[in-house]
Amino acid sequence: MAKILILNGPNLNMLGKRQPEIYGHINLKEIESACEALADELKVEVNFAQTNYEGELVSLIQKANGKYEGIIINAGGYSHTSVAIRDSLALFSGMIIEVHISNIYGREEFRHTSMISSISNGVIVGLGAQSYNLAMRALTEFLLNE
Ligand code: CA2
Numbered sequence: 001m002a003k004i005l006i007l008n009g010p011n012l013n014m015l016g017k018r019q020p021e022i023y024g025h026i027n028l029k030e031i032e033s034a035c036e037a038l039a040d041e042l043k044v045e046v047n048f049a050q051t052n053y054e055g056e057l058v059s060l061i062q063k064a065n066g067k068y069e070g071i072i073i074n075a076g077g078y079s080h081t082s083v084a085i086r087d088s089l090a091l092f093s094g095m096i097i098e099v100h101i102s103n104i105y106g107r108e109e110f111r112h113t114s115m116i117s118s119i120s121n122g123v124i125v126g127l128g129a130q131s132y133n134l135a136m137r138a139l140t141e142f143l144l145n146e
Helices: 028-042 054-064 076-080 083-090 130-144
Strands: 003-008 045-050 070-074 095-100 122-125
Touching: 003 028, 003 054, 003 130, 028 045, 028 130, 054 070, 054 083, 070 130, 095 130, 122 130
Parallel strands: 003 045, 003 070, 070 095, 095 122
Antiparallel strands: none
16 A cells, blocks of 8 residues: 655644634644545555654655655745755655645745755645645555556
8 A cells, every 4th residue: 555644844733723814724633634534535544744843854754765655745934945855855766745735826925936846746736725635636646657
């Protein structure tokens, strides 16, 4: 069974608590539960991690190598700044889908650039919590056709 790791970066543990006009009312636990239900349907295994620390994200990505066929990552604010996270993803041998809950292109200029997009297989942006489900479907589809 294919294994997918869903990684969330800084402040995504705050989802549902503030700024619902940007990120919606759903919290991270609810997003993860929805992904778990979808994993059953898609017959894949899914695991989750969230951290507010850049280095920890790097370590999680390194450890995922050889263990997971795919990573779905919302690196939060680090998406726009982190060469270290980009470098660790570039070393990952499986597929990568970058997701963002909000439409980063409709927000402040500094959110318009992602360090991760060009080394990802695909990017899903601005579709709310659904972004994660869509990424799981796309990844599963990719992996089946590999
Ligand atoms: O839209 C996304 O998914 C983001 O990756 C979310 C990040 C932001 O820095 C990126 O530019 C786009 C922020 C994480 C969530 O931050 C919250 C802050 C307060 C309340 C709820 C969430």
